[in-house]
Each structure stands twice: as structure tokens, then as C-alpha cells.
Amino acid sequence: MTEPKPWFAPKRFGYGAGLPVTWQGWALLGGYLAILAVVGWLDHQTDGRVRTIGFAVLVAATATFVSLVYQRTEGGWKWRWGKRD
Structure with a gap:
């Protein structure tokens, strides 16, 4: 079975994920920001x-x-020092 296409690029330096690289990643980020706006209004x-x-x-x-x-x-998420894996 093939692995699903990644939605986010890895960070070049540090730990975690970088920016989205597909429309699905951008949609997820946009949806999360919309939820944050609603939560801000609720607050x-x-x-x-x-x-x-x-x-x-x-x-x-x-x-x-x-x-x-x-x-x-x-x-995945791992510490990176700037070199491409």
C-alpha cells in the first residue's frame, strides 16, 4: 500500500512542519484559522x-x-540542521 501524499513540507531548521505544499494543507490551515476567529469572537x-x-x-x-x-x-517531525534528508 502506498503512503498518502504529504500535505506539509518539513522545516529546514528545527523541529516540526513548515508551510503547506498541497491544497489540502492550505485548506486545513485555513479551516483552523477560521475556527480560531470564531473562538476569538466567542471569547x-x-x-x-x-x-x-x-x-x-x-x-x-x-x-x-x-x-x-x-x-x-x-x-515526519524530527530535528533538522539545514541539510536535506
């Missing part, structure tokens, strides 16, 4: 329950986003 509400829901959405969205980026980064 400005006066009702504490709405703010709590916003925080829960933020935690769930961030965990999902990081997990997908980790799975879809070419070569």
Missing part, C-alpha cells in the same frame, strides 16, 4: 458558559490540527 461574549465552550473548541481544534499536520508532514 468576547459575556456569558461564561459560551467562553467555556469556546475554550473546549479551541483545545479540540488545536489537538486535531497538530495531529493531522504531524501525520501529513513529509519525512
Whole structure:
């Protein structure tokens, strides 16, 4: 079975992922930023329950986003010193 095409390029220096390299990666990043905008709006509400829901959405969205980026980064996440693998 072939491995799925990576959505994100690896960072050249450091640990983690770089910018998206496919439309799926850009769509994931755009969707995450949209969720952050909604959570920011929810944070400005006066009702504490709405703010709590916003925080829960933020935690769930961030965990999902990081997990997908980790799975879809070419070569995985590891420390890089600038040389191409």
C-alpha cells in the first residue's frame, strides 16, 4: 500500500512542519484559522458558559490540527540542521 501524499513540507531548521505544499494543507490551515476567529469572537461574549465552550473548541481544534499536520508532514517531525534528508 502506498503512503498518502504529504500535505506539509518539513522545516529546514528545527523541529516540526513548515508551510503547506498541497491544497489540502492550505485548506486545513485555513479551516483552523477560521475556527480560531470564531473562538476569538466567542471569547468576547459575556456569558461564561459560551467562553467555556469556546475554550473546549479551541483545545479540540488545536489537538486535531497538530495531529493531522504531524501525520501529513513529509519525512515526519524530527530535528533538522539545514541539510536535506
